[in-house]
Amino acid sequence: MDMPVTAQDLHATLTRLRTAQQRSTPDYRQRMDDLARLRAAFKARIEDFAAAMSADFGRRSRHESLLSDGMTVLHDIDFIRGRLRGWMRSKRALADWLFWPARTEVRYQPVGVVGIIAPWNYPVNLALIPLAAAIAAGNHVMLKPSEHTPRTSDLLKALLDEVFPAERVASVLGGPEVAAAFAALPFDHLFFTGSTAVGRKVMAAAAQNLTPVTLELGGKSPVIIAPGYPIATAVGRIAAGKFLNAGQTCIAPDYVLLPQTSIAPFAAEMKKYISQRYVDLAANADYSSIVNEGQYQRLAGYVDEACAAGAEVIELAAGDAAKRVFAPTLVIGADDKLAVMQEEIFGPILPLVAVESVDAAIDYINARPRPLALYHFDNDSARTERVLERTIAGGAAVNDTVLQFVQSKLPFGGIGPSGMGHYHGHEGFLTFSKQKPVLYQARFSSMKFMRPPYRRIADFLVKFLTR
CATH class of the missing domain: 3.40.309.10 (Aldehyde Dehydrogenase; Chain A, domain 2)
Known part of the structure; x- marks a missing residue:
């Protein structure tokens, strides 16, 4: 019989993931390989997942499961892999004209360790699509599947344990107490899908660590x-x-x-x-x-x-x-x-x-x-x-x-009570990335004329720039 997960266990898992991520950031080749192995392993078990979801619900349409929790995941992984190299490439440009000949760059870096809390209604789709986006952005991931679909959650854990090393992706099973402790961990980003009422609690827990959150909630559409x-x-x-x-x-x-x-x-x-x-x-x-x-x-x-x-x-x-x-x-x-x-x-x-x-x-x-x-x-x-x-x-x-x-x-x-933040495709990559702005100063810098003691040229520049 498995022992219940404790807060100490959760912190130890997060520390293991963060230490590994800080030691070595997955490069393009590693991310592509991770996504390919995830796709292959999931595709091989897609019927098993449909059967598990049907058992968890009491009865769930096989065709709907294969489409909504199967096709969507495979399609999203394919979409990411087809565009990932371009997404990862730094965006370079000249600085604003006043600062020429300096140049600028935006680098896309993984935020670190991403926590994902998945719901029960589409327990595979809403776990693996954000996970794929986080992996594409170079992060390590800690996933909490829903306790309301236990067979599917067990299958998800087995899948991810097979595909990923323990220091890159970890799955945590448990009930509401585990979910509450999970939300309170100092992740680098927390992604939650669920009700508006629970979303408020997740956001409050994350706020204690100033953890950025993406909340995918609901409402009356x-x-x-x-x-x-x-x-x-x-x-x-x-x-x-x-x-x-x-x-x-x-x-x-x-x-x-x-x-x-x-x-x-x-x-x-x-x-x-x-x-x-x-x-x-x-x-x-x-x-x-x-x-x-x-x-x-x-x-x-x-x-x-x-x-x-x-x-x-x-x-x-x-x-x-x-x-x-x-x-x-x-x-x-x-x-x-x-x-x-x-x-x-x-x-x-x-x-x-x-x-x-x-x-x-x-x-x-x-x-x-x-x-x-x-x-x-x-x-x-x-x-x-x-x-x-x-x-x-x-x-x-x-x-x-x-x-x-x-x-x-x-x-x-969503927006407001229906959520905050975005994912899917490129938006998922951006959500789990830090867009780091960098300025490269040239050998000659016009800013030297804007240092004390201020002279006539500074007076002219200030007058010109505030005209």
Whole structure:
């Protein structure tokens, strides 16, 4: 039986990683080799990871696991390896004209040891993509996988132990107490993915060491359906993003703002979509279970409260409480004070909110905390531009949902309550790098005329420069 991890163990692991990183920074060849070995080892076990995640959830769609936790990781590693040499290259330029002939340079250096706390909803993707970025930037890494997906976490630890030396990457298993102690370690950068509530605690713990943090949180990501947009098209694309992983996705559509006259057609189309795509929902292997009983009861509580408050609740198929299969559910007319309208849903419940116009939808969104994602369905480019210009969110997609996350050329990250900092592709490399500015002075320096005692030439220069 493994002994529980103590704070002393965590500090010892961090010291081992930092000592090794300070002794020798991985060069381009080492980073490329590390990423190649990680890719090969992960690819060989990709079906094992899908099976482990399904066992952890009770039931998880194999295809969704292979795409969302498999393809995304492989694609990101390939994207990094194809561009890493250019990213690592120092950027050189002449100094500002006043300081000629001096020149400048920006060097990209690893920050040191990066701590990563991964969540349970996409336990492989949200562990290995930031890890790959940190490795690409030349760092050593300490990873804390989620205790809510224990089989997947065990498999992650075995994978990383095989691929990396113990002084380059270390995995730490344990529950909330270990996670709290982990967040309090003096990392050179701490990367956390999870809820806003836990993110506050992580940031407070990191602040004691002035550890820079990247927080990938969540929030209530809205959807706007503009008047005249085809409802059937909108429903198909919203449902694909909402019911992926049974709604347990940080960027899943959280609620829909649409004209009152579109609510009944939307509900009818959604019921049709579910009946066609998820035949016999309770036994359908393409529809995932809720990860644990606590999360299932939280969702059930949202629905029960909405029913009691007089909202219209439409269950679109029959679920199975014993297997934690939560039915796709629409909620219409919910009061803003209800939990389903206040809290991030993180499940297959979708409130519909009637608004008079797109401008009213913009005002509704702007009166609430800034979301991680915003989705707008519209064929009017001027109106779409108005939505994008007047709202602030971590990211956005026009006429689709969720797919902005898998674009390696786009930064991913929230703002305010939905997070801070970015990663994916080049942004991940930059997040885990120190951009060190360097000035190289020439043999001749014009600055010698700006030293005491100040003479006429200094008077002239000061007058010229402050004109």
